[in-house]
Structures are given as structure tokens and as C-alpha cells.
Amino acid sequence: MRLLLSLAAIVAMTASADAGHCRHRVSRCCSAPCASSCSPCGASTCSASSCGGSSCDGGCNASGCNSGACGASSACGTWETVSRTIMVPQTVTETRTVTVNVPVQEQRQGTRTVCKTVCEPQEQSYTVMVPSQEQREGTRTVCKIVTEAHEQSYTVSVPYTEERQGTRTVCKTVQVPQEQSYTVMVPHTEERQGTRTVCKTVTEAHEQSYTVMVPYTEERQGTRTVCKNVTEAHEQSYTVMVPSTEQRTGTRTVCHSVPVTKTRTVCEDQGHWEEVAVESGSNAGGSNCGGCNNCGSSCGSCGSCGQASSCCGAVASSCGGCGVASACGAVASSCAPQTRKVWVANQVQRVVEYTAYEQQQSQEQYTYNVTVCKPEARTRTINVCKQVSEQVPYTYTVQLCKPEARTRTINVCKQVSEQVPYTCTVTLCKPETRTRTVNVCQQVQEQVPYTCTVTLCKPETRTRTVNVCKQVSEQVACTYTVTVCKPETRTRTIQVARQVQEQVPYTYTVCVNKPETREVQVPVCKMVEQVVTSQVYHAAAPACQAAPACSCN
Numbered sequence: 001m002r003l004l005l006s007l008a009a010i011v012a013m014t015a016s017a018d019a020g021h022c023r024h025r026v027s028r029c030c031s032a033p034c035a036s037s038c039s040p041c042g043a044s045t046c047s048a049s050s051c052g053g054s055s056c057d058g059g060c061n062a063s064g065c066n067s068g069a070c071g072a073s074s075a076c077g078t079w080e081t082v083s084r085t086i087m088v089p090q091t092v093t094e095t096r097t098v099t100v101n102v103p104v105q106e107q108r109q110g111t112r113t114v115c116k117t118v119c120e121p122q123e124q125s126y127t128v129m130v131p132s133q134e135q136r137e138g139t140r141t142v143c144k145i146v147t148e149a150h151e152q153s154y155t156v157s158v159p160y161t162e163e164r165q166g167t168r169t170v171c172k173t174v175q176v177p178q179e180q181s182y183t184v185m186v187p188h189t190e191e192r193q194g195t196r197t198v199c200k201t202v203t204e205a206h207e208q209s210y211t212v213m214v215p216y217t218e219e220r221q222g223t224r225t226v227c228k229n230v231t232e233a234h235e236q237s238y239t240v241m242v243p244s245t246e247q248r249t250g251t252r253t254v255c256h257s258v259p260v261t262k263t264r265t266v267c268e269d270q271g272h273w274e275e276v277a278v279e280s281g282s283n284a285g286g287s288n289c290g291g292c293n294n295c296g297s298s299c300g301s302c303g304s305c306g307q308a309s310s311c312c313g314a315v316a317s318s319c320g321g322c323g324v325a326s327a328c329g330a331v332a333s334s335c336a337p338q339t340r341k342v343w344v345a346n347q348v349q350r351v352v353e354y355t356a357y358e359q360q361q362s363q364e365q366y367t368y369n370v371t372v373c374k375p376e377a378r379t380r381t382i383n384v385c386k387q388v389s390e391q392v393p394y395t396y397t398v399q400l401c402k403p404e405a406r407t408r409t410i411n412v413c414k415q416v417s418e419q420v421p422y423t424c425t426v427t428l429c430k431p432e433t434r435t436r437t438v439n440v441c442q443q444v445q446e447q448v449p450y451t452c453t454v455t456l457c458k459p460e461t462r463t464r465t466v467n468v469c470k471q472v473s474e475q476v477a478c479t480y481t482v483t484v485c486k487p488e489t490r491t492r493t494i495q496v497a498r499q500v501q502e503q504v505p506y507t508y509t510v511c512v513n514k515p516e517t518r519e520v521q522v523p524v525c526k527m528v529e530q531v532v533t534s535q536v537y538h539a540a541a542p543a544c545q546a547a548p549a550c551s552c553n
Helices: 002-035 053-060 305-315 542-546
Strands: 078-269 272-278 338-344 347-538
Touching: none
Parallel strands: none
Antiparallel strands: 078 347, 272 338
């Protein structure tokens, strides 16, 4: 629309410009015949003002001018309105027919193969081991314990003490000074000059183009299959093992203890006590107690001289002969002979009766309870869940990304090598020999005498009577029950499952694009014819051709 108005304004301005140009030229054309000898009317009749503009025809065609030399009324030319046709652009809305693809959901039918489990009854033979009990006769070996008296010889080690002299080698540590040479590294420092390569990091700005994925969200429609649980009641048969108690009778072996009278030989000591005189100057403590005859007996029944010396030896220096009553106990003031009691052994063997218990076995009947389970068929109702599919529409959001090119300025680091002088201090070592005196330890052997007390044992043979038990085997008849399993062939019907394929029809939804014709309004720019009028100037008559500017062409 703006383009159309602009074209109309341009055409109008062009027409007005042409009209004004002609009027300007007409005014110059009319002034010449009116002011010169071309018009006898003179300036009073055809003035410049009367010839200008659209009144030029009236001024030049006046009665005064028509009687002059111009003669005809067309001395100054004429204006004519001319119509012409131009093409003007115009926006027009047109209705056009277009074909678009419209998505349409379409229900279609199809078949698919479904495997079903079919159970078929099948007869099967199987073998069962049936237990049965049998009574059998047999013998078994029974071990009896028999005790016998045996005389046994044995050796006893009797300990006694001895003092022995000996020498032993002892190692002593002796320190000997010794001169030793050793080498040490003496450090000293030196300064050295050198150059090293140093890498500097220089940062440069670079422009980099990169692509980013700009996320946006889009909502879409779809359908999904939802499985619902449907509960159905089914009757089921099952077998229950019902326990029951049965009373059974069996035979078992019982052991009894029976008293039996037996004899055995027993050794008894039928000895007696006797009083024995202790003589003066004997080994009962006289040498250790300064001649005291009864030191051993007064020290708490010292049985030998060794014991008496250990008891009275601590007071031997203070005994003073026989006067040791304060140190050794109640000792007589006189040194008269004393007596002591001695046990005289008398081993006598005699036969003694005793009661022993022997084990005897016997068979007896007994009753016991056995729990037996019997199968019982029962029925029950159970709920079976089944999945049912259902199509449910839903709206979901999809996160999509569209690529977008961007630019950025990044700093790129690069390494620049540079030689840099430096001074370093180096520590060096030079060897130097030195001497020192060290103490060296040496082992020196030395023989040292010593006295030790040794406890020795001398063997002594003795005899004793011991009871020896031995096992005697005896065969005893017995009856026992044996459980024997016999094979028995039986038949049963079992359900054998197999897979059967079946074609099942189903309906599915397909999205199909169908072409559809639609009418749309489209703006179209067209060139339209338009009639425009304009003023056209025609040239004056030949009498006025003397004026050089009389042409409007």
C-alpha cells in the first residue's frame, strides 16, 4: 500500500512540474508579441501580467489584440488536457489452493505368533524301594574282663648326694690399645659460572569459534501401554501329609549286672615295733654335736647321722659336750645310753574273698510309638493375578538441543626459551689420611677350680603283686531285625508341558500422512492500469514564430 501511494505522489508531482514549465515558457512567449510590433495593442492591452498564467489566452485573444498584426487568436498557443494510462503496483489478497500433509492416526489389524504352554497327561513308570523287616539269627562276640594276679619286678632309683671337685675354663675380656689408620673426606667449596635455559610462559590472545548446544523444551503427545493387575479366583488341589501315631512292638538287648564271689591274694605287713639301744660315740650325731650321744633323737627323731648333723650342727659350737638342752631340745644332762623304736616288717600273704559284678545280656520285648504321615488331598481357593494391557495417552517433555555458533577470545600460553647466566657453589671432597688409637677387646681363657654337689641315683630291684585284666572272647547267639528294601514298579500320570504356537490378531495404531487441499489467503503485488490527466501545450501560429521561445515542446 505504501508503494502504491508513493507512485501516485511521484506521478502528481511530475504532472504539476510539466504544467508549471509550460506556463513559464508561455509567459515568455506571450511577452514578445504583446510588447513588440507583433501586437499593435501595445503594453496597455497585452501586459506581462495579462499574458502570464492561465489568463494568457484571454489577454492575447482580446479584442484589442485581435485587431493587431497577430491577427488570429492562436498567436500565443493553446493548452490541452490529455489522458494517459500508467501501470501502478497494487497489493491484492488472493485465495490460493495448497496441498498439505495432515498426520492422521489409523487403526490397523495384524497377527502375531504367541507361544502358549499346553499341559498333556502322560503315563510314567517309576521304581519305588519298599522297606520290609526280617528277623535273622546270628552270633556275636562278647568280650569279658578277667582279672589275674601276677608278680612283677620293678627297679627303683634311690637318690644320694656326692661332692665333686673340678676345673672349668672361664673367658675374660681384656682391652689392648692398637693404632689404626683411616681416611676421611675433607669438604671444601668452589664457585662456578654457567648458563642455563629458562622457559618463560608468554600469553597470546586468540579468537576461537565454538559451537554450543542450546537446550530447549518441547512437549509431545504419545500413548503408552499400562499393565493393570486383575485378580481372579481359582480353585487349587493340593496334598497334605497328615501325621498319625502308631504303636509298634520290638525286641531289644538289655545288660544286667550279676554279683559273683571271687578270691584274691593280699599282702599284709604284720610287723611290730622294737626298741634298739643307741651306743655312745656312734654316728647318731656324736661327731657333729661335740660328743653328745643322743643329739639325733633329741632333735625330733633324727634317723641318721646326716640328719642329726643338719639338725644339731648349727649349735655344735655351743653344745659344750652334752649341755645342749637350749639348742637341741630336751636333752639329758648325762651321757647315758638311750633307746629308740624301730619297725620290723613281716610280709604275710592271705586269700581274701570279694564280690565282683559281671555284665549279662538278655532279650526283652518293648513297645514304642512311631509317627507316620499319610497323604490327604484337599482343595483351596487362591487369587491369581493376571496382567491386562491398556493404552493410555500421555504428554511428555522432550529436552532438545540446537547448535549455535559463538566466538570467544582465549589466552594461549606458549613457552619461550631464554639463556640466563648463573653462579653456583659446588662442595668438593678431597681424601686425607689420619691415625687414631682404639681399644681392641680380646678373649683370654683361664682355668678356675670349683666344687659342686652332685645328686646320683643307685638302682634297687623290688617285687610286687599286681592284678592284670585281660579280655576273654565268647560267642553269644542273638536275634536281630533287618530292614530290607525291595524294588517295586509303579505307574503314575504326570502333566508334560509343551509350547504351542498360535496366531493371534491384534490392533495397532499407525500415524499416516494424508494429503489435504486447503485455501489460503496470499498477498500478491500486481501492476494495475490507472488513467492520469495532464495539460499539454500546443505551439502558437506562424506569426508568432519570430519569438525564439514560443515552442512548448
